[in-house]
Amino acid sequence: MLNAERKPVTGKRVQLMATCLCDAFYDDVARATVEVLEHAGCTIDFPEGQTCCGQPALNGGDWAAARKVVRHTVRTFAGEDPVILPSGSCAAMLFHGAPLAFEHEPDLAAVEALGRRTWELLDFLVNGLGLTSWPGRYDARIALHRACHARGTGSLPAALTLLRSIRGVEVVEFGELEQCCGFGGTFSVAFPHISQAMGDLKLEHIRAARPDLLASVDMSCLMHLSGRAAHEGQPIKIRHVAQILRDALASA
Amino acid sequence: MSSDRDTILAGVRAALAPLAARAPLPDWDRDLVRVRTLQPAADPWARFAARLTAVNGTPLTAVADLVALLEKNQWRRGYCDPALWPQFQGAFPAHFTVETAFDRTRVDDYDFGLTAAAGAIAETGTLILTDRGTSSRLAALAPWVHIAVLRREQIYADISAALAALPDDPNVIWVTGPSKTADVEGILIEGVHGPGVQVALLQ
Amino acid sequence: MAQQLIDQFAARLPADRRAAVYQSTKTTHEKRTAMLFDQFAEPHRLRALAGGIKQHVLENLDTLLPAVEAKLQANGAQVHWAATAEAACAAVLRIMQARGATKLVKAKTMVSEEIALEHFLAAHGIEALETDLGEFIVQLDHDRPSHIVRPIIHKNRREIAQSFERHGLGAYDDDPQTITRRARQFLRQKYLQADVGLTGANFVSVESGRLVLVTNEGNSRFSLAAPKCHIALVGIEKLVPRDRDLGLLLNLLARSATAQQLTVYTEFITGPKAATQPDGPEELHVIFVDNGRTDVLASECRAILRCIRCGACMNVCPVYRQASGHAYRSVYPGPVGAVLSPLLAGKKFPELADLPKASSLCGACHEVCPVDIPIPDLLLRLRDQGKRAGAPLAAAGTPPMGAWALLASQPAAWKAALLGGKIINYLPTKLLPVPPLRAWEKSRTLPEWRGGEFRRWLRHRTTP
Numbered sequence: 001m002l003n004a005e006r007k008p009v010t011g012k013r014v015q016l017m018a019t020c021l022c023d024a025f026y027d028d029v030a031r032a033t034v035e036v037l038e039h040a041g042c043t044i045d046f047p048e049g050q051t052c053c054g055q056p057a058l059n060g061g062d063w064a065a066a067r068k069v070v071r072h073t074v075r076t077f078a079g080e081d082p083v084i085l086p087s088g089s090c091a092a093m094l095f096h097g098a099p100l101a102f103e104h105e106p107d108l109a110a111v112e113a114l115g116r117r118t119w120e121l122l123d124f125l126v127n128g129l130g131l132t133s134w135p136g137r138y139d140a141r142i143a144l145h146r147a148c149h150a151r152g153t154g155s156l157p158a159a160l161t162l163l164r165s166i167r168g169v170e171v172v173e174f175g176e177l178e179q180c181c182g183f184g185g186t187f188s189v190a191f192p193h194i195s196q197a198m199g200d201l202k203l204e205h206i207r208a209a210r211p212d213l214l215a216s217v218d219m220s221c222l223m224h225l226s227g228r229a230a231h232e233g234q235p236i237k238i239r240h241v242a243q244i245l246r247d248a249l250a251s252a
Numbered sequence: 253m254s255s256d257r258d259t260i261l262a263g264v265r266a267a268l269a270p271l272a273a274r275a276p277l278p279d280w281d282r283d284l285v286r287v288r289t290l291q292p293a294a295d296p297w298a299r300f301a302a303r304l305t306a307v308n309g310t311p312l313t314a315v316a317d318l319v320a321l322l323e324k325n326q327w328r329r330g331y332c333d334p335a336l337w338p339q340f341q342g343a344f345p346a347h348f349t350v351e352t353a354f355d356r357t358r359v360d361d362y363d364f365g366l367t368a369a370a371g372a373i374a375e376t377g378t379l380i381l382t383d384r385g386t387s388s389r390l391a392a393l394a395p396w397v398h399i400a401v402l403r404r405e406q407i408y409a410d411i412s413a414a415l416a417a418l419p420d421d422p423n424v425i426w427v428t429g430p431s432k433t434a435d436v437e438g439i440l441i442e443g444v445h446g447p448g449v450q451v452a453l454l455q
Numbered sequence: 456m457a458q459q460l461i462d463q464f465a466a467r468l469p470a471d472r473r474a475a476v477y478q479s480t481k482t483t484h485e486k487r488t489a490m491l492f493d494q495f496a497e498p499h500r501l502r503a504l505a506g507g508i509k510q511h512v513l514e515n516l517d518t519l520l521p522a523v524e525a526k527l528q529a530n531g532a533q534v535h536w537a538a539t540a541e542a543a544c545a546a547v548l549r550i551m552q553a554r555g556a557t558k559l560v561k562a563k564t565m566v567s568e569e570i571a572l573e574h575f576l577a578a579h580g581i582e583a584l585e586t587d588l589g590e591f592i593v594q595l596d597h598d599r600p601s602h603i604v605r606p607i608i609h610k611n612r613r614e615i616a617q618s619f620e621r622h623g624l625g626a627y628d629d630d631p632q633t634i635t636r637r638a639r640q641f642l643r644q645k646y647l648q649a650d651v652g653l654t655g656a657n658f659v660s661v662e663s664g665r666l667v668l669v670t671n672e673g674n675s676r677f678s679l680a681a682p683k684c685h686i687a688l689v690g691i692e693k694l695v696p697r698d699r700d701l702g703l704l705l706n707l708l709a710r711s712a713t714a715q716q717l718t719v720y721t722e723f724i725t726g727p728k729a730a731t732q733p734d735g736p737e738e739l740h741v742i743f744v745d746n747g748r749t750d751v752l753a754s755e756c757r758a759i760l761r762c763i764r765c766g767a768c769m770n771v772c773p774v775y776r777q778a779s780g781h782a783y784r785s786v787y788p789g790p791v792g793a794v795l796s797p798l799l800a801g802k803k804f805p806e807l808a809d810l811p812k813a814s815s816l817c818g819a820c821h822e823v824c825p826v827d828i829p830i831p832d833l834l835l836r837l838r839d840q841g842k843r844a845g846a847p848l849a850a851a852g853t854p855p856m857g858a859w860a861l862l863a864s865q866p867a868a869w870k871a872a873l874l875g876g877k878i879i880n881y882l883p884t885k886l887l888p889v890p891p892l893r894a895w896e897k898s899r900t901l902p903e904w905r906g907g908e909f910r911r912w913l914r915h916r917t918t919p
Contacts, residue, residue, distance in 0.1 A: 194462050
């Protein structure tokens with residue numbers, strides 16, 4: 001596991017990091033995250049000073065810039081409570097990428113400490129809080145994209161566990177699950193040809209399974225795939241898993 | 253050359269000097285690499301034969317079957333290990349030409365080579381040849397058909413068992429089926445440089 | 456935004472070539488995965504163990520190298536050391552000249568590609584003929600391998616048949632069976648005429664001094680059956696501690712490389728041929744080659760030296776599948792090459808500093824690596840190195856992050872930007888001074904900007 005060393009969850013107070021994509025584009029995903037966590041009995045603290053996890057700079061190779069943002073995030077999410085993110089990618093930045101960039105920095109310990117209490121939402125619900133099922137009904141054939149940064153973590157199995165427990169949900173299989181959607185942050189603009197080809201292949205596999213919607217634990221993949229699909233005039237419906245859980249509650 | 257040796261070893265030492273600790277050598281249980289899909293087989297030959305067949309090799313239990321195979325394909329010129337020839341001679345029809353010395357100037361004159369195996373691996377269908385036990389490296393390689401003669405008690409269960417018993421020999425080769433390639437468009441072709449037909453003959 | 460070199464290469468790649476690479480890598484990857492997970496209960500644990508064994512080797516090379524040298528010498532091998540590519544080439548030449556040898560057959564060795572041995576020997580009047588079918592075809596065409604296990608993954612049968620015809624290997628016939636038979640006939644004479652068989656080594660056991668060679672075609676075996684001298688070019692990282700560790704590594708290598716349980720020919724060599732054996736080398740020379748490896752060992756990317764050259768990372772890599780191996784402009788392509796090639800380049804690092812950028816960091820390479828190399832982490836380290844070195848090739852296409860980092864560490868400015876960003880809903884992006892947005896919109900639509908909406912909702916809602 002990428003995030004093997006984790007601080008055990010003892011209480012139900014959590015800090016929410018909305019992530020920059022939800023802050024800028026996908027507000028309903030952040031709302032759904034709040035509602036899902038509250039349904040699970042959590043009390044949510046949203047530090048207003050939060051910005052971004054710093055991943056664009058880390059991946060872009062500018063580690064000095066990345067450290068600047070990570071330091072801000074460490075300060076903003078002070079305390080001992082779990083930090084929950086509706087993104088496997090941003091969570092992995094905090095528990096894996098950031099410590100890598102701080103290996104030779106004096107404040108490595110603080111960065112690692114934040115990493116140990118950082119959770120992707122679904123991973124937290126199932127492996128942190130111990131949920132094994134989710135109430136309600138949601139009638140849809142769902143294609144669950146395997147977001148790359150959920151590799152080597154508990155997020156994907158957790159998402160599947162909860163989705164499959166919802167009445168009416170059918171998770172459909174599609175080809176080449178292990179393949180990336182082609183987003184990769186700045187990769188998508190520095191490698192436009194390859195990125196687009198990767199996205200198109202992914203869309204082809206997904207469409208062949210004829211799902212009602214495409215879901216993920218990461219909005220970045222969904223932004224890329226839906227953006228590509230819309231550009232080609234064949235829009236697809238996307239949902240973060242948190243939105244599905246929240247909507248299922250309406251009929252619980 | 254010694255200066256290159258010194259340069260390299262000094263470079264290695266300098267590279268490793270800053271490490272606070274060296275990675276320990278992990279121990280591991282060889283059961284971890286036992287193929288779980290294979291059911292335990294009472295007869296090691298049966299397991300071996302099935303696995304050899306799976307890699308397009310040819311397990312045979314009777315000399316008559318070997319001769320029939322060679323005859324059917326008109327593979328009538330061959331080489332036989334001189335130590336094995338006395339026991340096989342009687343089984344080969346008179347119109348076969350079998351030599352007991354391999355002439356490297358005429359490699360294409362041999363349709364088959366018959367040599368002794370030093371062992372086998374059941375789990376993988378592998379034949380084990382050694383320098384001291386196999387009378388000619390070339391005779392076991394250059395002809396289209398290679399026949400390795402094997403005894404039941406020489407069969408190891410799996411790779412780990414065979415590694416634990418690697419013979420004291422300057423050259424040990426494990427042969428798992430016919431020579432093959434998929435270099436051209438991923439299409440499997442057998443008999444690239446070595447045998448196109450690999451036979452294991454149980455003695 | 457500037458387009459990275461590898462992306463430009465991919466965009467120019469003929470569609471049929473891309474399709475061939477994609478199909479072939481995908482098939483191998485899928486067979487590999489099915490086989491590993493069907494046959495073993497804990498493939499990921501095996502990968503971690505194998506990685507641990509190789510990491511142990513790397514971190515103990517200071518004692519293991521002299522130990523294996525002593526073992527090899529006791530077994531009757533002659534051991535040579537080559538700090539550089541030039542020294543390695545010179546060592547081969549010296550051994551050949553001492554024997555009056557002029558003809559060499561070569562079984563697939565990546566190190567010989569790395570040190571450009573063929574070119575060097577040709578300049579000294581020595582023919583060095585490739586014997587692996589794919590490498591042979593590459594050599595005929597003065598081409599370069601594009602995959603470390605499948606050198607001609609980029610070629611189709613028609614190109615090969617044309618090449619054979621040009622080189623007098625028979626009239627045009629593109630049947631793969633015919634192609635293979637013709638190479639068989641041609642090459643076996645070459646083996647028999649050769650003075651020296653040159654190989655690499657997949658592993659060298661410190662415990663026994665056994666060199667381990669694996670091939671499917673039998674070309675290394677033929678190179679060690681006909682010629683009277685064997686030279687093995689061995690990277691200093693190729694050691695394994697014990698014979699029994701080969702049980703893990705051989706099982707993983709064959710499955711990872713070609714979805715085979717075991718490679719067809721697995722050869723264990725401790726020295727010159729046995730006295731009773733009529734065929735095979737009377738001399739065994741082992742050349743340990745550094746050529747930049749100690750620098751890699753000294754770097755924080757040393758884990759890349761665990762690599763056992765299976766090619767699984769390139770088979771699964773979406774970038775390799777789209778771009779093909781030649782896009783990487785180096786001997787080692789794909790994810791492993793994107794780490795290893797710039798590192799081995801030494802002072803020429805900036806010339807290959809874009810390679811580590813050629814990844815969406817999806818992690819598929821790490822997930823399949825039989826020695827558990829955290830390739831994405833190493834790519835990240837090299838991106839940092841490229842940035843610090845100010846390498847223009849690495850920078851191409853990456854927006855400057857300094858201003859963004861400033862914004863992202865000042866909450867008030869961040870909130871203002873969230874609100875101000877709404878402008879993209881009203882203005883065409885081509886009017887905005889934000890190159891990444893424009894680049895994005897060339898092939899994708901942007902979602903509606905809803906900056907600040909979540910925070911507003913959170914502030915104004917009635918808390919349950």
